[in-house]
Amino acid sequence: MSMKNVPDIVVGRLPLYLRALSFLGEEGRQVTSSQELGQKLGISPAQIRKDLSHFGEFGKQGTGYDIKYLSEQLRRILKVTEEREVALVGAGDLGRALIHYEGFAGKGFRIALVFDSNPQKIGQTIGPFEVLDSESIETIVADRGIEMAIVAVPASAAQDVVDALVRAGVRAILNYAPITVKVPAGVQVQYIDPVIHLQKMTYYL
Amino acid sequence: MSMKNVPDIVVGRLPLYLRALSFLGEEGRQVTSSQELGQKLGISPAQIRKDLSHFGEFGKQGTGYDIKYLSEQLRRILKVTEEREVALVGAGDLGRALIHYEGFAGKGFRIALVFDSNPQKIGQTIGPFEVLDSESIETIVADRGIEMAIVAVPASAAQDVVDALVRAGVRAILNYAPITVKVPAGVQVQYIDPVIHLQKMTYYL
DNA sequence: TATAGTATGTTTATAATTTCACAAACGCGA
DNA sequence: TCGCGTTTGTGAAATTATAAACATACTATA
Incomplete structure (x- = not known):
């Protein structure tokens, strides 16, 4: 022990x-x-x-x-006895699905902020959230003391988003973008990419 | 080698x-x-x-x-030189996000069929697909010779869906439902559950 | 109270995985 | 053509992970 x-x-x-x-x-x-x-x-x-x-x-x-x-x-x-606030970046189809997902409740996580860089989406309301400008990640996430984030943006934007999150003090990132991102030591990243999972299986078919 | x-x-x-x-x-x-x-x-x-x-x-x-x-x-x-047809079960928020996801293109997979059990969704059109009745999984999936599937239904329905897919001849399943499912030998399952990934990280926070 | 049946926690053994180290081979420039 | 710097492929060594085995402790029952 x-x-x-x-x-x-x-x-x-x-x-x-x-x-x-x-x-x-x-x-x-x-x-x-x-x-x-x-x-x-x-x-x-x-x-x-x-x-x-x-x-x-x-x-x-x-x-x-x-x-x-x-x-x-x-x-x-x-350390999931209390619910932690999680920032979500990306209000596309996947982001919306995550916002509406009920599986976080009682498991230690609650989406607390939603960001997107698309001017058409900024200010929109999705579920209980107003979509915030990704440009403000650094200030708002830091102010709230949020230390976990979910990245659901295209691969081309993922590294920039991750960099901003890291500057905001985020130390754990769940990345849905199909790209390996660079983070400083002490910041954790987990990846979810359906293509990777599917390709692991085709080998055995 | x-x-x-x-x-x-x-x-x-x-x-x-x-x-x-x-x-x-x-x-x-x-x-x-x-x-x-x-x-x-x-x-x-x-x-x-x-x-x-x-x-x-x-x-x-x-x-x-x-x-x-x-x-x-x-x-x-x-074995991802050709695109394989994949059956998607579950036309909720996540299912919709997967239908619209562009990341499968060129990676070896193409969603070919969409199923749901909700009568309100059956017959609806989502993207290029008409939502089919989950009751018909066994016949339609078998007829098309599809051997891969993505399960995006609530945990309570996942095992039944998986059973139907297996009976239809599916041999590789990507399961988004937060539950470990039983499958016969020879059938592969991969799991995607954001809660699991997030909980892996909180230990280190 | 004694005995049979279980299931844990831990030690020991086995297996799998990762890293190391280096010979062999290639490209390039002098 | 020769020599230098580079990078692969691989066998051996080191590390890590899994499984097996077992002593101990608990429950239930007679």
Whole structure:
């Protein structure tokens, strides 16, 4: 239960555990086991136990894990106990879909600001948001102390947007643009590109 | 250059290499090196060379890689030389965004059919598509011989949709629903869930 | 209270992945 | 043509990740 130097790959699985636990909890279940979780996720029970052991002891021998308790602990470890404000850049089709997406609720995130650079979109209202000028990212995001952002702009604009976000103090970026962006050390980037995922699969067809 | 038993993790990086090469090509570049590619992708040059070595010899010592040639080879290896028809299930906000997304063009994929189960949406026209009844997935997808699908429906409907797709002969599924689905051996699933990606990052904040 | 059945947390072993290091080969300029 | 700087492809070494195995602890039941 070191809590220090936990491998990235382990941290990366914790959200999956949390998601599976949420489902079990919604089904009214109280207790589960590494075996059941593993089966649901396609991960070996031993691996789940080992992953969790990096952070402490959460189960009870002979019984398993209390779903509510383990969920709380994972939320604490992942620091998603409170909802964080996230800035969204890009009010195109994807941006709109993200604005209307209900899956963020209760998972630790809430879109708080929406930016776009298209003069036709600036000032428009989308859902509960007024679209702000991307030029103001640096000031507004910094003022609000927002440290996470979602980038949903074309690849050609992504690096500039990321640069502005970084200057605004953002330290974690989810990038939907199909391009690897440069960020200074200490800023994290995750990528979502459907083409990459699809191409990974065609190899096996 | 075995071509057999290439690790999954290696196959998973090939699309990234291809994407980076495409950008370089669009910039008018003719030649690159494992070092340059690695720098752009945040991957070590040695790893890139080793990954490629599973499939053959594509570079020239002292020079590097011909961008056009290596791109062609990667497309061949990944089997994305022709455009494949992809069925999209779910005509909500996300489905609409995917329909209008221009990033599939030239990358090996083309959305060919759109399904939804909402009677209000069935028959509607979205872009070039008439929305078809999800009930007909099994027959229509099978008839067209489509073997890839994108699932963009709520979590509660995802497993049923996946089951129908599998019965229709689909062997590769990109799942946007935030739930791990069960599929028979031989059917691949890739997941895209922004919450998972965001939660991976908050740990480090 | 004793016993059988479970499931954890951890240690040990196995497997996979990444990095290193270097010979071989190419291009270019003198 | 020779030599220098460069870059590949690859086997060996180092690192990291996964799986197996097991002692311990808990529940339930008789």
